[in-house]
Amino acid sequence: MSTPLLHISELTKRFGGYTAVSNISLDIQRGERIGLIGPNGSGKTTLMNCVSGTLPPTAGAIAFESRDITHRPPHKRARLGLSRTFQIPRPFHSMTVLDNLMIPLEYVAHRGVFNDQHAVAEAMALLDEMGLADRAHERPATLSQVDLRKLELARALAAHPKLLICDESMAGLSAVEVDEMLNILMRINGQNIAIIMIEHIMQAVMQFSQRLFCLDAGELVCEGSPQEVVANPHVQRAYLGT
Ligand SMILES: Nc1ncnc2c1ncn2[C@@H]1O[C@H](COP(=O)(O)OP(=O)(O)O)[C@@H](O)[C@H]1O
Ligand SMILES: [Mg+2]
Incomplete structure (x- = not known):
């Protein structure tokens, strides 16, 4: 084994x-x-x-x-x-959908490299995968329940989990x-x-x-x-x- x-x-x-x-x-x-x-x-x-x-x-x-x-x-x-989603989605409501992904991307995946063009491209690719690319510049409050859950998943994925x-x-x-x-x-x-x-x-x-x-x-x-x-x-x- x-x-x-x-x-x-x-x-x-x-x-x-x-x-x-x-x-x-x-x-x-x-x-x-x-x-x-x-x-x-x-x-x-x-x-x-x-x-x-x-x-x-x-x-x-x-x-x-x-x-x-x-x-x-x-x-x-x-x-x-090790990444997780919460039973009740916990986005940062004051930030756009895109910026919600930048936090884990910059902090966890790119290890403190901020304003990185690669991180932005990766965030957009993740949103695209979830069908949320056209919502990137909106606030989480405008998202439906299913889209909030997809954002929650995208945020967890942005940390490059195993x-x-x-x-x-x-x-x-x-x-x-x-x-x-x-x-x-x-x-x-x-x-x-x-x-x-x-x-x-x-x-x-x-x-x-x-x-x-x-x-x-x-x-x-x-x-x-x-x-x-x-x-x-x-x-x-x-x-x-x-
Ligand atoms: N922070 C906490 N303080 C006290 N009791 C808690 C806390 N979190 C969960 N519990 C209790 O632990 C038990 C298991 O809860 P939980 O793990 O949320 O169950 P599940 O996710 O299977 O529905 C429940 O009885 C719950 O009330
Ligand atoms: Mg539970």
């Missing part, structure tokens, strides 16, 4: 006396398409917050390309190739828009970028994922092929709420 891209080992996150993530270990390989499922409140976002560095774990360790990143701040993880974590990028979208997002994510994955998709839309996550992980009440209750996981009795119980 090659070394995994991401290695999570015995990770626990407590909020006071409440255990949101309980002793989770899992590996993700380079270029993999992963689905992370589980009922609301099962710890998916918290686990990914620990991976991206926005929350410190209570116990356990995280390694990215064999480097221990458990205690590194989010921006350093981003520079190593692993992209998408937290409910399809929530609230129409069936047509979900398909559009799936196509974009498949194209991104085609560039050998591993993707962890947190998603409630089962049809989308089943279609997308090579492997699924299911959390329930902070515990990893099942992992395997999408077919194996949805057939698992514990997973079915978690979803039926019995």
